[in-house]
Amino acid sequence: MPHHHTRRLTAALLVVAALASGCGGGKAAAPASDADAGDPVRGGSLTYGLEAETGDGWCLPEAQLAISGIMVARSIYDTLTAPDGDGGYVPYLAEAVEPNEDSTEWTITLRDGVTFHDGTPLTAEVVKDNLDAYRGQYPGRSSLLFVFILDAIDTVEVTGDLEVTVTTTVPWVAFPAFLYSSGRLGIVGQAQLDDPDSCDRELVGTGPFRLESWQRDRELVAVRNPDYWQVAPDGEPYPYLDEIRFQPIVESGQRVNALEAGDIQVMHTSTPDEFVALDALAADGVVDLRDSQDFAEVAFVQINASHPPLDDVRIRRAMAMAIDRDDYQEVITRGQFTMASGPFGPGSIGYLDDAGYPSQDLEEARALVAAHVAENGPLPTITYLDTTDSGARDLAVYLQQSFAEVGIDIELATIQQDAQIDTAISGDYDLTGFRNYPGGDPDELSIWFRSDSPANFGRIDDPEVDALLAEGRSEPDPEARRAIYEELNRRFGEDVWNLWANWTTWRIASAPEVHGYSLDTLPLLPDGSAPFPGLATGHPTMGLWTTA
Structure with missing residues (x-):
């Protein structure tokens, strides 16, 4: 990719990825x-x-x-x-x-x-x-x-x-x-x-x-x-x-x-x-x-899967299992919104009520962390980037307390939103909050997940994800396409490339x-x-x- 596109991509991506705080997807009261x-x-x-x-x-x-x-x-x-x-x-x-x-x-x-x-x-x-x-x-x-x-x-x-x-x-x-x-x-x-x-x-x-x-x-x-x-x-x-x-x-x-x-x-x-x-x-x-x-965006925690220990699926799954999603719904979304299960919102091809995303299990989460530590030594410092918005800080503290319950200690760092996007592009971060993936054809989301894409903030490097994206782009049969994207959804649930929060x-x-x-x-x-x-x-x- 030409270097000048990398620099100017910063501005473009600012508008398609927003902070998770204050965002939700949920019950239609009207x-x-x-x-x-x-x-x-x-x-x-x-x-x-x-x-x-x-x-x-x-x-x-x-x-x-x-x-x-x-x-x-x-x-x-x-x-x-x-x-x-x-x-x-x-x-x-x-x-x-x-x-x-x-x-x-x-x-x-x-x-x-x-x-x-x-x-x-x-x-x-x-x-x-x-x-x-x-x-x-x-x-x-x-x-x-x-x-x-x-x-x-x-x-x-x-x-x-x-x-x-x-x-x-x-x-x-x-x-x-x-x-x-x-x-x-x-x-x-x-x-x-x-x-x-x-x-x-x-x-x-x-x-x-x-x-x-x-x-x-x-x-x-x-x-x-x-x-x-x-x-x-x-x-x-x-x-x-x-x-x-x-x-x-x-x-x-x-x-x-x-x-x-x-x-x-x-x-x-x-x-x-x-x-x-x-x-x-x-x-x-x-x-x-x-x-x-319908066809909603999703609020989520973006994980940089290229950074140890987040490159180990056990740690990513442990973080997911640390969160009480019912409590999150009440505390963070004020009981207003519906918790998300994957990148594809309700109505979209590939949406699943249950994509296999882990539910809370503190005992299993602690065991996964302990297994990683036994093999690799103590966890290095993990930093969560939030912004100056008060809701973003509330979310960051909530996550910090949840992860600590299973032996994952994170530090909080506050930056401006434009600097947050710069950092996501550079890959110099561990965790940060986002809102993205508005509903439509799931092929439109491929830029965020492909291993060769400059917008792959999570540094996902999974041949199976790449293969499913390529198959979905070119498969002419609607039901076969749906099955491909449902499988991609399950892949995200199993490997926890993101920590899903709520629909917007x-x-x-x-x-x-x-x-x-x-x-x-x-x-x-x-x-x-x-x-x-x-x-x-x-x-x-x-x-x-x-x-x-």
């Missing part, structure tokens, strides 16, 4: 139904409270998009494919995405008559340029993580005015999932793609809203795209709103207060304490809620007059498919409307 809302009303403005700012902007091939950035990107841009209600992928901005017999060649046929916000047409040439930019093959654009995500692409060619043909180095049955990439692979207008100075802030997409203004750390304003290509049930183009304002409010408690006060009308959160506060407001009729842990539930909360984000009011996909139920990568905004 009914998420809006069946009595009536017919949508056009016009008006909403202010949406986001959990963070996207400081580096939206030059998408180079962008650093966590969930807040994806929410904005999905409002401004369209992706070529999109997930449906079953977690499969269907054409979206593309009219068709079709493979050859062995899935080594994919033909993307684009919708006719779609225009970018600057009036230029969607063509095969601009889509080819986008795909080349994402995979690091377009002059003037410096791709980050997508260089590795799309490394199985061999060529991208224009084969018609509205047709692009992609060839791959191996059979790639999950390729349509990568054309979505958790909402991050939006198609950018040629003018923005070629902008050498302001690609991050002069946004040109085909999406339902177009950028009006952006005051960094304060507010991004997007207004209705009157020429949007998708038509709503009333016969007019989406979106319903005239305007949507995105405000970054980093402190989740402040977002709740802003919603209660009417300063914002809708927000998202995945923080247990705010779930409790919002439940109380919902009980009083002040807010409406929608929860989802995301919650949307709004004023009662806001509609269009529940499963029964979300827009259908262009082919009539049901909308995707997950919230780990945000939700569409074109169907939002308000009676206020």
